[in-house]
Amino acid sequence: MKLAVEKLSVTFGQGRRRVEAVRCVSFGVEAKGSYGLVGESGSGKSTVLRAVCGLAPVSTGRIEIDGKPVEGRRSLAFARLVQMVFQDPYASLHPRHTVDRTLSEPLAIHGLNDRHRRVERALAGVGLDLSFRFRFPHQLSGGQRQRVAVARALILEPEILLLDEPTSALDASVQAEVLNLLVRLRRERNLTFVMVSHDLAVVNHMCERLLVMQQGQGVEELDRQALGDRRVKTGYTRSLLKASEGFLR
Amino acid sequence: MGPEDAPRPGIRAWLTDDVPQSRLQARCVQAYLAWRRLAQNWLAMVGLSIVLGLILMAIFAPLLATHPPYEQNLQDRLLPPFSAGHWLGTDEFGRDLWSRIVYGSRISLTIVALVAVTAPLFGLTIGTAAGFFGGIADNLLMRLTDIFLAFPRLILALALVAALGPGIENAILAIALTAWPPYARVARAETITLRNADYISAIRLQGAGPPRIILGHIVPLCLSSVIVRVTLDMAGIILTAAGLGFLGLGAQPPLPEWGLMISSGRKFLFDQWWVATVPGLAIFIVSLGFNLLGDGLRDVLDPRSAPR
Numbered sequence: 001m002k003l004a005v006e007k008l009s010v011t012f013g014q015g016r017r018r019v020e021a022v023r024c025v026s027f028g029v030e031a032k033g034s035y036g037l038v039g040e041s042g043s044g045k046s047t048v049l050r051a052v053c054g055l056a057p058v059s060t061g062r063i064e065i066d067g068k069p070v071e072g073r074r075s076l077a078f079a080r081l082v083q084m085v086f087q088d089p090y091a092s093l094h095p096r097h098t099v100d101r102t103l104s105e106p107l108a109i110h111g112l113n114d115r116h117r118r119v120e121r122a123l124a125g126v127g128l129d130l131s132f133r134f135r136f137p138h139q140l141s142g143g144q145r146q147r148v149a150v151a152r153a154l155i156l157e158p159e160i161l162l163l164d165e166p167t168s169a170l171d172a173s174v175q176a177e178v179l180n181l182l183v184r185l186r187r188e189r190n191l192t193f194v195m196v197s198h199d200l201a202v203v204n205h206m207c208e209r210l211l212v213m214q215q216g217q218g219v220e221e222l223d224r225q226a227l228g229d230r231r232v233k234t235g236y237t238r239s240l241l242k243a244s245e246g247f248l249r
Numbered sequence: 250m251g252p253e254d255a256p257r258p259g260i261r262a263w264l265t266d267d268v269p270q271s272r273l274q275a276r277c278v279q280a281y282l283a284w285r286r287l288a289q290n291w292l293a294m295v296g297l298s299i300v301l302g303l304i305l306m307a308i309f310a311p312l313l314a315t316h317p318p319y320e321q322n323l324q325d326r327l328l329p330p331f332s333a334g335h336w337l338g339t340d341e342f343g344r345d346l347w348s349r350i351v352y353g354s355r356i357s358l359t360i361v362a363l364v365a366v367t368a369p370l371f372g373l374t375i376g377t378a379a380g381f382f383g384g385i386a387d388n389l390l391m392r393l394t395d396i397f398l399a400f401p402r403l404i405l406a407l408a409l410v411a412a413l414g415p416g417i418e419n420a421i422l423a424i425a426l427t428a429w430p431p432y433a434r435v436a437r438a439e440t441i442t443l444r445n446a447d448y449i450s451a452i453r454l455q456g457a458g459p460p461r462i463i464l465g466h467i468v469p470l471c472l473s474s475v476i477v478r479v480t481l482d483m484a485g486i487i488l489t490a491a492g493l494g495f496l497g498l499g500a501q502p503p504l505p506e507w508g509l510m511i512s513s514g515r516k517f518l519f520d521q522w523w524v525a526t527v528p529g530l531a532i533f534i535v536s537l538g539f540n541l542l543g544d545g546l547r548d549v550l551d552p553r554s555a556p557r
Contacts, residue, residue, distance in 0.1 A: 075456075092448050106455040134269035
């Protein structure tokens with residue numbers, strides 16, 4: 001297993017304001033695999049990703065990468081192994097930093113040289129023209145911003161990419177472009193994907209296996225084959241499936 | 250490509266380029282656009298010219314002054330404005346008021362510059378650290394800020410000056426020590442709204458430590474509201490300095506500090522009104538200038554004020 005999550009629980013707050021965002025969720029992702037977490041808003045799927053990155057507190061359970069447990073403050077080595085693309089490209093880029101600064105910053109943190117060429121390569125890798133290099137986020141469209149966010153996540157050449165609804169803030173045509181970009185990048189760079197989405201169709205397109213989540217718990221694990229054949233066991237998954245087919249007339 | 254699309258040569262084209270070629274140019278373009286927005290606000294321009302006038306006056310004081318500021322001439326004492334050789338009149342020692350105002354601008358500007366550099370810097374450090382780390386650090390730093398905020402500014406300055414002795418340096422120190430808490434508050438509030446933003450999470454995920462996050466990512470975003478606040482506070486700083494001078498706790502005679510000049514003119518206020526009024530007008534105009542500039546800057550820099 002490249003990434004294994006075992007009986008993960010995440011709780012926020014204390015006493016009466018205690019919220020259990022994730023309850024006892026387990027799953028595993030093979031190396032170079034692609035895994036989906038599906039559920040409606042508030043089902044805790046994004047929190048799982050944030051817990052893997054150390055952005056949300058793990059109360060119980062284990063997270064393992066390459067068989068080694070990760071806990072506490074994440075190291076620099078972790079940053080070069082796991083990166084994340086956030087949901088809202090309008091909120092995930094620093095508004096006062098140019099694309100160049102956004103992409104150079106991780107290189108500076110990790111003391112990597114040859115920054116100029118790495119930035120150019122990262123931009124080319126996500127299909128952005130070099131003329132975007134010194135623009136600010138407000139001079140870019142949503143799709144372009146998300147490409148910059150993907151470039152930022154990949155510039156440290158991680159092995160695992162966590163995708164938190166990377167296309168849900170984009171309109172349909174741009175969504176397809178970004179998804180195809182992600183599929184291509186995964187193939188080219190042998191990446192392991194964990195993707196969160198509320199859209200079964202998107203996850204079905206991207207992932208070989210998926211976990212359906214509801215109210216912080218894993219409901220049902222499926223593979224692409226089972227999803228295609230509609231061999232689902234729980235009513236909740238069936239209703240999600242129905243919803244993804246769109247409106248019935 | 251039509252003729253109007255052809256790239257225009259020159260600095261203007263470079264400054265409005267939509268496709269900057271370097272970080273420096275990208276920054277210059279942003280600064281130029283902000284300047285153009287500021288320039289549209291004529292009141293801010295009035296404020297800016299007053300402030301620039303004050304700075305030029307301080308730099309070229311020896312050229313602008315008609316008399317040495319400390320030169321006494323008891324025969325010409327208490328001359329009214331527009332008398333020969335003294336267009337703003339003279340004070341009780343026959344010193345030329347215009348020359349004293351001109352030299353006094355250096356003192357006011359020194360006070361303002363020193364306070365404007367130290368207090369926001371200190372406030373920003375405390376505020377961003379408190380907001381970013383949260384928990385115990387936040388409680389500790391903010392209670393400290395609350396304590397400083399709870400004192401009336403002038404009274405605390407008075408106490409400090411009383412403890413350290415009167416003088417312009419101690420007045421500056423006292424004002425700086427009492428001026429920082431509002432900046433810490435502003436910076437903390439901004440930091441708390443930014444701390445959980447995705448772009449901060451992203452840089453954290455890339456392994457950045459707190460110093461890099463605070464200095465490189467949070468401070469630049471707090472800076473604009475702090476700059477606005479500083480500019481609006483300038484008037485208050487000048488007034489506090491003048492107040493301390495007036496009470497005899499700031500600048501000491503014979504320094505041509507404006508507050509001190511008002512204080513000495515108080516004795517003749519009914520018969521020779523100009524001795525107190527002229528430095529009072531100087532304080533008024535400069536304070537107004539800073540306030541107008543601050544309002545204009547807020548419109549340009551504050552992201553919350555809607556563009557018009």
